Amino acid sequence: MRNRVNSIEPHAPLAGIEQGGWRLVYTDKPNSFSAAAEKLNDRINLFYSLGFRIKKDGELDDVIPGSPAYQAGLGPGMKLIAVDGRRWTPERLHDAIRTARNSQQAIELIVENKQFFKTYSIPYHDGEKNPHLERLQGQPDLLSDILRPRAQKATAGEAF
Numbered sequence: 439m440r441n442r443v444n445s446i447e448p449h450a451p452l453a454g455i456e457q458g459g460w461r462l463v464y465t466d467k468p469n470s471f472s473a474a475a476e477k478l479n480d481r482i483n484l485f486y487s488l489g490f491r492i493k494k495d496g497e498l499d500d501v502i503p504g505s506p507a508y509q510a511g512l513g514p515g516m517k518l519i520a521v522d523g524r525r526w527t528p529e530r531l532h533d534a535i536r537t538a539r540n541s542q543q544a545i546e547l548i549v550e551n552k553q554f555f556k557t558y559s560i561p562y563h564d565g566e567k568n569p570h571l572e573r574l575q576g577q578p579d580l581l582s583d584i585l586r587p588r589a590q591k592a593t594a595g596e597a598f
Contacts, residue, residue, distance in 0.1 A: 442565040449493060450462075452580055455571070455581065456574065457580070458581035459573065459578055459579040459580055459581055459582075460571045460572065460574060460579075460581050461571070461572050461574045462568075462569060462570075462571060463571075464486060464568060464569055464570070465567075465568055466536070466565055466566040466567070466568065467568060468568045469569060469570050480494045481493050481499065482494075482528050482531070484535070484566075485505075486567035486569060487503020487506075487535055487562065487565070487566050488505065488506050488535065488545070488562055489507040489508055490502065490505065490507045490508075490512060492518060492531075494528070495517070496526055497515065497516070497517050498512060498515065498516050498517070498518065498549075499514060501513050506560050506562040509584060510547075510558045510560045511539075512547070512558055514523075515551075516549045516550065517548055517549065518531075518548075518549055519550055519555065520545070520547070520548035521545070522534050522546050523546065525557070526547075535561065535562070535565060536566060537568050538562060538563050538565075539565035541563070543562075544560055544561040544562070545559070545560045545561075546559055546560075547560065559588070585596065
């Protein structure tokens, strides 16, 4: 108990999910929850790749400490102006991450911080990453069994 409460681990404890018959994987496809959250919140979540979340107006609203963006010097409150020399758009940013996967070239971001403009190079080449749960074959699906009563109540109109 003391170890779980007082220690800092680099990754989330996944043993319970894995014992429940699932594992966490990352793919280049967004999961349905992230896609819906991006539309609803008008933010693009790149936490699992570059390490930041950005508003539709280009403002970085969060940067993960230790992430590629953080190591390059980016921080919350800065505003993205351009990606690889061209005006930023969400599509252009996603394209730059995909293109960098097959390149030695760093992703170049022109960013405004208060009244100052600066180019930041992010040497990131792992492509887009989005978390998904994947079924482990040959193990009982305990996670679905745990969630099933809640799903049945929700479809019956009961709050949970």
